Each structure stands twice: as structure tokens, then as C-alpha cells.
Amino acid sequence: MKPPTFLGGIEPLKAETWLLEMEKLFEVFPYTKTHMVLLATYTLKDEARRWWLLIRNTNGNMTWARFNEIFYEKYFLQCFRDRKVSEFQELKQSRMSVAEYKTKFTELTRFVPHMVDTDYKKAHKFEGGLDLDIFDRVRILKLPTYVQVLDRSLMAEATLAAMRQSKAPTTTTTTTITEWRGKRSGYSFRKGHSHVSKKQNTRSTSSSSQSSGSNPVCLDCERRHRGVCYRASGACFRCGKIKNGSNGDVADDSYHRYKVRLKMEVMEMWQMILTINTRYTGCTLQDSTRSVFGHVSRREASDY
Structure with a gap:
């Protein structure tokens, strides 16, 4: 396995990447703390x-922890470290998973060792940045160590995910029913028959009235229609035939039935008025008719 190399420069991200790769190598091949420094410094190149040659003589038998301190002081400028400190202080889980939050948390702790120098401080800081739903489930347990807080956080996240998944089919069913109702909102069902809503009825009525408006006006009945006038011919408005000499428009047309009934009621009313006038005035029926209607012709009087 070829170890990574580091050339120097003022690029903190490259320096951090090299340091992380070296620590990964030490996990696979265990070394003593002194040998870890020797192997790491062997991969340094150029600047x-x-x-390293300048500081090596003043730091004999250097441990890996001490090497990390002087390495960060050299290749991580103060402004960069301050930015990382602020990032750690404001770190929240937000939309990250607990595993992603843990990785980011561990990455930033190397810049703020004074803030996580005890297990209680580390656990308290990690717990405070958790999502609210997970925080409520972990905080109540009052766990003292970082490992316990991390373990319970992962369990709470899995529980919440299972609860959301169990509610998902119900939401889908509700959405389907809502969409079905939306598609059927224009129809009402009654005794097995479908009826179009009022808005559709209005449109159909207006369209039918527009189509009837193109029909010519009949000179006999003064209504709009095409073809032979059934009123003038006395034919039935349903079948168009005359049976036994009966007048079809009176028998079958509601409009003309109303007109005839109104005329009969008016005649009965005037007969009552003429009878009362004749009784109290002593005039004949003909004189009472003239006094009420004035001078009318025989043809006009026959209309009443």
C-alpha cells in the first residue's frame, strides 16, 4: 500500500486530507505513537x-498527538481555524441523517479540542444539535456518554422512519379519494341516474336558447318554431294529428290551457259584476253591460 504524500502550501483542505489518510493507514497497520510520526514525516515532500527538518531537532521523541498540534498550527491558518470553530458551534443536524451528522461532528472536533475534552461535553454538544423529534426522545434519558447518545439517536431515527412509512399508505388512499371526488364533482347521482351539475345545466340551457333563437317567428301563434303551426291547424302538439275534431293546442299545450282558463275566469268575474250591478241599480242586463263597458260592438261583447 502506497502512503499519501504532502507537499505543503497554504491549502488547509489538502493538509487535512493527508492527515486523515495517514490515520486511516495507521488503523490498518498498527504502529507505536513514535513510529506513526516517523512514517508520516517520511511522506512529506518539498516545502x-x-x-519538518527545521523543527525535528527541537522535538525529540515526538508523539502523534503533539505532531498533530504543530502540524495544525503550521498548515491551518488562524482565520481558517476560527471559521471551523464557528461552524462547529453552529452545527445542527438539520436535514442530515444521524450518521451524516456524526461524520460532520467528528470532522470539526479536531479544530476545537478544548470544547470536547471530556466525554460529557462531547455528548452534550452532539445531543444539542440533533433534530427536534430525535432530541425529545434522547434528552429525556439523560445519557452521560457520547457513545450512548449516538446509539439512542440512531435508534430514535429508525423508529421515526418506521412510523412515517406506516402512515404513508393512508395518505396515498386519502389522496386517491380526493382526486376521485374532484373528477366527479360535476355530477350528482340519484336513483341510478347521473345528472349534470347546475353550471352544466346553465350552459346547456343557454346553448339551447341560442339554437332556438335562430328559428323564425310564427305569424299565427307568435312563437318561434319551424314547420307547420299546430295551433293554427288545431293539431296535437305531441303527435301532430287532429282526432275527433278536438283542438290539440288546448288539449296538450300547457301554455294555451292556461290562456283558456284565464279567459274563463275573467268571464265569470264580469258576469258576477254585471249581476250585482243589475240587482242594485234595477237596470236590465244590457244597460248594465253598456254602463260597465261603454258602447261596444256585438263582436267585441262576444269576447267577454
């Missing part, structure tokens, strides 16, 4: 190698 980084020259920097």
Missing part, C-alpha cells in the same frame, strides 16, 4: 519536508 513540507523542509519545514
Whole structure:
């Protein structure tokens, strides 16, 4: 396995990547703390190698923890470290999973060792950045160590995910019913028959009235229709035939039935008025008719 190399420069991200890769190598191949420094410094090149040669003589038997301190002081500028400190202080889980939040948390702790120098501080800080739903389930347990807080956080996240998944089919069914009702909103069902809603009825009525408006006006009945006038011919408005000499428009047309009934009621009313006038005035029926109607012709009087 070829170890990574570091050339130096003022690029904190490259320096951090090299340091992380070296620690990954040490996990696979266990070394003593002194040998870890020797192997790491062997991979330094160019400017980084020259920097190490200057400080090597003043730091004999250097441990890996001490090497990390002086390495960060050299290749992580103060402004960069301040930015990482602020990022750690404001770190929240937000939309990350607990595993992603844990990775980011661990990455930033190397810049703020004074804030996580005890297990209680580390656990308290990690717990405070959790999502609210997970925080409520973990905080109540008052766990003292970081490992316990992390374990319970992962369990709470899995529980919440299962609860959301169990509610998902109900939501889908409700959405389907709502869409079905939306498609059927224009119809009402009654005794097995479908009836179009009022808005559709209005449109159909207006369209039918527009189509009837194109029909010519009949000179006999003064209504709009095409073809032979059944009123003038006395034919039935349903079948168009005359049976036994009966007048079809009176028998079958509601409009003309109303007109005849009104005429009969008017005649009965005037007969009552003429009878009362004749009784109290002593005039004949003909004189009472003239006094009420004035001078009318025989043809006009026959209309009443």
C-alpha cells in the first residue's frame, strides 16, 4: 500500500486530507505513537519536508498527538481555524441523517479540542444539535456518554422512519379519494341516474336558447318554431294529428290551457259584476253591460 504524500502550501483542505489518510493507514497497520510520526514525516515532500527538518531537532521523541498540534498550527491558518470553530458551534443536524451528522461532528472536533475534552461535553454538544423529534426522545434519558447518545439517536431515527412509512399508505388512499371526488364533482347521482351539475345545466340551457333563437317567428301563434303551426291547424302538439275534431293546442299545450282558463275566469268575474250591478241599480242586463263597458260592438261583447 502506497502512503499519501504532502507537499505543503497554504491549502488547509489538502493538509487535512493527508492527515486523515495517514490515520486511516495507521488503523490498518498498527504502529507505536513514535513510529506513526516517523512514517508520516517520511511522506512529506518539498516545502513540507523542509519545514519538518527545521523543527525535528527541537522535538525529540515526538508523539502523534503533539505532531498533530504543530502540524495544525503550521498548515491551518488562524482565520481558517476560527471559521471551523464557528461552524462547529453552529452545527445542527438539520436535514442530515444521524450518521451524516456524526461524520460532520467528528470532522470539526479536531479544530476545537478544548470544547470536547471530556466525554460529557462531547455528548452534550452532539445531543444539542440533533433534530427536534430525535432530541425529545434522547434528552429525556439523560445519557452521560457520547457513545450512548449516538446509539439512542440512531435508534430514535429508525423508529421515526418506521412510523412515517406506516402512515404513508393512508395518505396515498386519502389522496386517491380526493382526486376521485374532484373528477366527479360535476355530477350528482340519484336513483341510478347521473345528472349534470347546475353550471352544466346553465350552459346547456343557454346553448339551447341560442339554437332556438335562430328559428323564425310564427305569424299565427307568435312563437318561434319551424314547420307547420299546430295551433293554427288545431293539431296535437305531441303527435301532430287532429282526432275527433278536438283542438290539440288546448288539449296538450300547457301554455294555451292556461290562456283558456284565464279567459274563463275573467268571464265569470264580469258576469258576477254585471249581476250585482243589475240587482242594485234595477237596470236590465244590457244597460248594465253598456254602463260597465261603454258602447261596444256585438263582436267585441262576444269576447267577454
